[in-house]
Every structure is written in structure tokens, then in C-alpha cells.
Amino acid sequence: MGRLMQEPAGQGRLISIIMANHQGARYLRPALASVLAQRHDDWELIVADDGSSDGSVEILQDAAAQDDRVRVLLWETSSGPAAARNRALAAARGAWVAICDSDDIMHPDRLRRLLLAAERLGADAVADDMIHFATEPMAAPRSVFGPEPQDLPRQISPADMLRVPEPGEAGAQLGYIKPLIRRETLGTLRYDETLTIGEDQDLYLRLLLQGRRLWLLPEALYLYRRHPQSLSHRSSRTHVEASLAALEGLSDRLQFDQHTEITSILNHRRRALQRRLSFETLAEDLRQRRLASAAAQLLRDPSLVSQLARVALAKARGRKSGRKVERASDASAEVVHLIGPDGADTALMGEGAGTRIAVPMPEEDGSHSVLWADLCHRASRGALTLTYGDAAGVSAAWRVPAAVHIRARCPVVSDFPPPKGQCDG
Numbered sequence: 001m002g003r004l005m006q007e008p009a010g011q012g013r014l015i016s017i018i019m020a021n022h023q024g025a026r027y028l029r030p031a032l033a034s035v036l037a038q039r040h041d042d043w044e045l046i047v048a049d050d051g052s053s054d055g056s057v058e059i060l061q062d063a064a065a066q067d068d069r070v071r072v073l074l075w076e077t078s079s080g081p082a083a084a085r086n087r088a089l090a091a092a093r094g095a096w097v098a099i100c101d102s103d104d105i106m107h108p109d110r111l112r113r114l115l116l117a118a119e120r121l122g123a124d125a126v127a128d129d130m131i132h133f134a135t136e137p138m139a140a141p142r143s144v145f146g147p148e149p150q151d152l153p154r155q156i157s158p159a160d161m162l163r164v165p166e167p168g169e170a171g172a173q174l175g176y177i178k179p180l181i182r183r184e185t186l187g188t189l190r191y192d193e194t195l196t197i198g199e200d201q202d203l204y205l206r207l208l209l210q211g212r213r214l215w216l217l218p219e220a221l222y223l224y225r226r227h228p229q230s231l232s233h234r235s236s237r238t239h240v241e242a243s244l245a246a247l248e249g250l251s252d253r254l255q256f257d258q259h260t261e262i263t264s265i266l267n268h269r270r271r272a273l274q275r276r277l278s279f280e281t282l283a284e285d286l287r288q289r290r291l292a293s294a295a296a297q298l299l300r301d302p303s304l305v306s307q308l309a310r311v312a313l314a315k316a317r318g319r320k321s322g323r324k325v326e327r328a329s330d331a332s333a334e335v336v337h338l339i340g341p342d343g344a345d346t347a348l349m350g351e352g353a354g355t356r357i358a359v360p361m362p363e364e365d366g367s368h369s370v371l372w373a374d375l376c377h378r379a380s381r382g383a384l385t386l387t388y389g390d391a392a393g394v395s396a397a398w399r400v401p402a403a404v405h406i407r408a409r410c411p412v413v414s415d416f417p418p419p420k421g422q423c424d425g
Contacts, residue, residue: 015043015111016094016183019102020084021060022050027103027225028059030401034105034223036067037416040112046091047102048073048084056102082191082199089190097186099178099200103225105401108416109362110221114180117217121153124212125204127179128219129369133376133402134226141373143220145172152218158208159261161201164269175201178222185212197239198246205250219366223376223401237280244273279307333383333404336375340392354387362395362415372399379403394418 017035021028035045047060049072057074064070073087089097096115100106110128118126129150132142141147161174175198189206191199208214251266278297282304285294298304335354341361357375360368378384379402386397389409397406398419406419 013040013042013096013115014094015040015096015098015115015180016088016092017043017045017098017100017111018085018088018092019045019047019100020050020081020088021047021052021056021102022078022081022084023052023054023056024102025052025055025059027227028056030105031100031102032059032063032070033420034108034398035100036063037108038106038111039109039415040115043069043098043111044092044094045070046073046088047071048075048088050075050080050084051078080193080196082193082195086190086193089186092183095183097181097183100222101178101225103227104178105223105225105398107221107223107395107398109395111180113219113221113366114217117153117215117219118180118182121215122213123182123215124185125179125181125207125214126153126217127174127177127214128217128221128366130176130178130222130224131220131369131372131376131399132224132226133400134380135402136227136380138226138377138380141370141377143369143373144174144176144224145216145369147370147373150216150218153215155213155215156208158205159265161205161208161214162262162265162269164272174216175204176224177204177216179204179214181207192249194249195242195246197242202246202250217366220369220372220399221366223399225401237277237284240273240277240280244270244277247273279304282308283311333385334378335385335387336378337409338386338388338393338396340388340390340396342390342392354385359392359396361392365392365395372396375400376402388412388418391415 019031019035024031032045035043047070049056049060057072060070060072064072071091073091075084075087085099096118098111098114114126114128117123130144132138156174164173164175177200186207189203189210192202193199195202204214247266247270278301282294282297285291285297337354337356338359339356340359357371359365359371375384375386375396376399379400384400384403385405385407386400386403387407387409388394388397390412391414394412394414394416397403398416400406401419408418412418
């Protein structure tokens with residue numbers, strides 16, 4: 001199962017990467033590969049498998065046999081992501097704790113950059129932006145911080161953590177972030193195992209309410225996979241009810257008498273969730289053909305009619321857009337040549353048609369969230385091939401996991417391996 005890697009004496013730079021996994025075999029190998037590729041190599045990976053029966057255990061045990069920094073904790077039955085992460089936290093020995101989900105991917109320079117920033121800022125925790133990627137068509141480029149330029153690095157408050165932007169409203173939903181946290185700062189705080197949704201945000205909020213300092217960085221070093229099985233990407237009556245229960249539990253457990261801004265945010269979220277619950281209940285009644293119940297709801301709240309109309313219109317547009325995406329994918333593949341400062345454009349001779357995109361040096365590329373989100377969006381909507389010719393191109397290529405082909409135009413020297421282990425140079 002792998003030996004425990006002890007923290008180097010006097011350094012305090014060992015990072016415990018916490019990963020919960022349940023039935024994640026389909027995406028597990030890329031997540032593990034991104035950990036193994038980290039430029040900061042003083043880490044231990046603790047994977048808490050939560051009763052998987054899909055081949056995940058075999059993948060994890062093979063990884064542990066290949067690298068003794070990987071440790072696997074097995075649990076026979078599923079107990080939820082919060083409980084799985086708590087088991088991993090109990091086994092952690094690092095001075096720092098990093099969270100990585102088993103269907104996501106970290107840029108190879110992520111841990112090194114986060115650690116340097118945390119030490120420079122004297123932070124208790126630091127977090128970066130998260131670029132959304134998928135192998136199914138996404139409607140638009142997305143990152144957690146959004147498309148607007150951010151005034152970062154900046155320290156965030158408990159109210160910042162709790163605030164959830166309304167659809168179309170600017171701002172970030174910070175409950176999704178995966179921070180690097182100083183372990184002694186975390187102390188005895190653990191995930192609330194009664195929560196099935198929003199357990200991350202709940203933990204971060206309690207950390208901030210203790211006066212701890214969490215900084216957001218102008219970096220985009222975490223790739224967040226969107227797929228139908230992702231808990232955070234579903235919407236149903238059950239999940240809205242779970243969100244409401246978590247909100248009420250938060251209100252009951254924490255003392256907000258001195259936090260009038262937080263109280264206002266909680267009340268706003270409660271009203272929004274109650275409206276969502278009414279709509280999800282109506283939708284479920286219609287799906288189950290409980291027409292009397294649906295009619296009664298519409299009489300009580302006529303505004304649900306306009307919500308139904310908007311959803312029906314959005315679905316119709318989505319089906320039309322999906323047909324267009326399928327035709328585009330079948331017709332042709334897109335080729336993007338990543339041109340770094342050291343990658344001569346003459347290297348493209350003989351490569352054929354394609355789009356040339358200038359990418360910055362690896363040390364400066366983290367803040368280009370809009371560019372990385374756009375490339376991930378393109379990869380979700382059609383077959384995308386990337387080529388690169390220098391270290392900047394390698395760094396950029398790691399940010400587009402859904403690209404179907406990634407290849408070098410020539411031999412490249414880089415501080416970390418090429419993504420997917422491909423090099424056709």
C-alpha cells in the first residue's frame with residue numbers, strides 16, 4: 001500500500017494531498033498522473049476510497065506500488081465525500097494540506113506556486129482559480145472566479161465565502177475552491193459528515209470565522225471536470241433540500257449575532273433556495289404526472305409559469321446547439337499551435353493549417369484564466385489538437401485536458417513531463 005513518507009526535519013514543506021474517491025475509475029488515472037507530475041515533489045497523496053466497486057481500488061493499489069508517496073485507505077461501504085476526506089485528514093502528516101478531487105486535474109506547478117505564495121503572504125490558506133473542462137459540450141468558457149479581471153491576491157472574508165452570485169451576476173462562488181491549508185491552522189476542524197452538498201464551503205467558512213487568513217491568488221492552476229456524475233453539477237429536489245438543510249444547520253450551529261452582513265446573505269440564500277425548491281417540486285410533479293399537485297402549486301405561485309417557460313426555451317436552444325456541435329465535430333477537427341516566447345514560428349512549417357495562439361512564460365501564465373477557459377471550451381465542443389514547441393507550450397497544454405491530441409513539434413526541455421505522456425517530436 002506504500003510506505004509513509006516522513007516530513008523532512010526542519011523544513012515543514014511536506015504537503016499532504018487529500019483525495020476522496022467513489023466509483024471514479026473512469027477519471028482516476030489522469031488525476032493521479034497530475035499529482036505524480038508535480039514539480040514540488042515533497043508530498044504524500046492519501047486517497048480514501050469510499051466503497052468503490054468499479055476497478056478504482058486496483059488502479060489505486062497499482063499507483064501505491066509504483067510510488068511509495070501514495071497511500072490508499074479502503075472503506076467497504078460508501079459513507080460520503082465528507083467522511084472519506086476526514087479519514088484522509090486523520091492520516092495526514094504534512095505541514096500543509098491540499099485537496100484534489102479524483103475526477104479533477106492539477107497543473108504540475110500548482111503545489112510549488114501555492115506554497116511559495118502562502119509563505120510569502122504569511123497565509124493560513126491560499127486558493128487559486130479553477131478552470132472548467134468537459135468532454136461534453138459546455139455552453140461557454142467558465143472559471144470559478146469568472147471572466148472579469150480580479151484584484152488579486154486578496155484576502156477574503158466570511159461573507160465573501162458565503163455569498164453566492166445570482167445567475168448573470170458578477171462574482172465568484174468560493175465554496176468550490178480547493179485551497180492549500182496550513183495543517184496546524186486546520187487543527188481539529190473537520191468536514192461535517194451530515195452534509196451531502198456544500199461540505200467544502202461549510203469547512204472554509206468555519207475556518208474563516210476563527211479569524212484565519214485565506215488569500216485568493218491570480219492563478220488558474222486547477223482543472224475542474226464537469227460531467228453528469230459530478231455532485232456539484234446536479235440540480236434536483238433532493239439536492240436543493242440538502243442545500244436548505246445545510247443552510248439551516250449552519251444558521252443553528254454558528255453565532256451570527258455580530259455578523260449582520262452574513263445574516264443578510266443567509267436570508268437571501270434561504271429565499272433563493274426556497275424558490276428553487278418550489279420549482280424542482282413542480283418539475284418532479286410534472287415528470288411523475290401528479291397533475292393535481294402541480295396545478296395546486298401553480299395556483300399558489302403563478303410565477304412558476306414563467307420559470308417553466310424559461311426552462312423549456314433553454315432546453316430547446318440547448319438541443320439545437322447540441323445538434324450544431326455534433327455536426328461541427330463530425331465535419332472537422334480544430335488544430336491550435338501554442339507558441340511560447342521560445343517557440344519559433346518557423347517550427348510550424350509542414351504542420352498544416354491551424355490557429356496560432358501566443359502563450360506566456362510558465363512563471364507568468366497562471367493569471368491568463370480567460371485564455372485557458374476558452375481553450376477548454378473549444379475542446380468540449382469539438383475535437384481539438386494542440387501542438388507545442390517549448391516549455392511555455394507544455395505548461396499551457398496541461399491546462400486543456402479534454403484535447404484529443406497533444407503533441408510536440410520538436411524536442412522540448414521542461415520542468416515537468418508533457419501531458420498524457422505524449423511527445424511526437
